[in-house]
Amino acid sequence: MSGKDWLSGQDPSPPAELANAMRTAVNETRQPTANDLLGAAERLLDKVLRTDCETRASALDLLTVDALMTHALRLANDDQKLREDFPAEAMKRIASARRL
Helix, strand or coil: CEEECCCCCCCCCCHHHHHHHHHHHHCCCCCCHHHHHHHHHHHHHHHHHCCCCHHHHHHHHHHHHHHHHHHHHHHHHHCCCCCCCHHHHHHHHHCCCCCC
């Protein structure tokens, strides 16, 4: 499955603008893993926190971070190896983001 197709199987599917933002953030040519999605969420959150994130212009980016995190956690839950430790690690990594 290509990077452009990985969201097509989601039910319910995200709105088109959010789906496009998620695809852009992941920028993968294969089915992303939970760690790929988490990394994309971290990079996007870092970008948002380096800008004026309190304006309405950041809304789509913040929604995209949230959606990427949700999908990462869903994928991790389906993986026996990640199910136990991934949620705490993901929250730790996202919580360590700082506004500069």
